Amino acid sequence: MLKENLAQVEKNIEAACKKAGRDRSEVTLVAVSKTKPVSMLQEIYDEGIRDFGENKVQEIEAKYPELPKDIRWHMIGHLQRNKVKHVIDKACLIHSVDSYRLAEEINIQAKKKNLVIPILVEVNIADEESKFGISKEDAMELVKQISELENLRIQGLMTIAPFVEDPEENRTYFRGIKQLSVDIASKNIDNVSMNVLSMGMTGDYMVAIEEGATIVRVGTGIFGARNYNK
Numbered sequence: 001m002l003k004e005n006l007a008q009v010e011k012n013i014e015a016a017c018k019k020a021g022r023d024r025s026e027v028t029l030v031a032v033s034k035t036k037p038v039s040m041l042q043e044i045y046d047e048g049i050r051d052f053g054e055n056k057v058q059e060i061e062a063k064y065p066e067l068p069k070d071i072r073w074h075m076i077g078h079l080q081r082n083k084v085k086h087v088i089d090k091a092c093l094i095h096s097v098d099s100y101r102l103a104e105e106i107n108i109q110a111k112k113k114n115l116v117i118p119i120l121v122e123v124n125i126a127d128e129e130s131k132f133g134i135s136k137e138d139a140m141e142l143v144k145q146i147s148e149l150e151n152l153r154i155q156g157l158m159t160i161a162p163f164v165e166d167p168e169e170n171r172t173y174f175r176g177i178k179q180l181s182v183d184i185a186s187k188n189i190d191n192v193s194m195n196v197l198s199m200g201m202t203g204d205y206m207v208a209i210e211e212g213a214t215i216v217r218v219g220t221g222i223f224g225a226r227n228y229n230k
């Protein structure tokens with residue numbers, strides 16, 4: 001079943017790329033495997049997937065030793081400062097940096113381990129109260145502040161769009177994030193590139209790709225519905 005799901009997602013990604021006149025290689029599929037057992041991750045790994053997304057540090061820590069070492073782990077969930085030290089040497093990219101305090105802690109822990117950590121700044125594009133992320137208005141200032149931290153590299157922006165029935169409703173938000181990334185890039189800030197746009201989930205990744213996503217984060221579409229009661 002996972003194999004068929006993945007094949008369908010891949011087909012959709014190719015179709016969206018084609019529609020937007022983009023090359024398939026411009027978009028990375030991150031398989032969001034939170035709550036799913038390592039056996040399912042292995043199944044997808046065997047199909048060629050190397051990018052996995054988790055939203056809890058504990059879950060990355062638990063799965064990391066169980067699976068092949070060439071997996072690229074993406075930290076996509078809200079990150080507490082006291083957990084930073086457990087994840088910075090395992091994650092290839094932290095998508096969810098939304099405050100200077102968090103960035104500072106990542107910088108401190110990165111220095112201790114002599115690492116330079118790639119991060120994205122999470123933007124709450126629709127200003128939803130239920131969501132983490134810096135407001136669009138404050139994003140530029142946060143990027144400037146974080147750019148001063150030596151052991152971090154800002155690579156772009158991440159957003160979680162609202163949950164909607166019709167993905168077209170999110171097009172304007174994806175477009176807004178893309179524009180914001182272009183505005184930030186035009187400032188030529190040291191240590192900052194805007195090459196990565198992490199946006200689009202199961203319900204709306206095709207629209208996100210049409211609007212410039214370079215990473216889509218797909219969970220349900222590959223692994224099926226999540227059961228949080230287990």
Ligand SMILES: *Cc1c(COP(=O)(O)O)cnc(C)c1O
Nearest residue numbers: 032055076201202217218219220
């Ligand atoms: C769970 C999650 C996803 C995947 O959501 P689906 O709708 O299952 O594709 C993507 N991004 C983040 C940040 C998530 O927490």
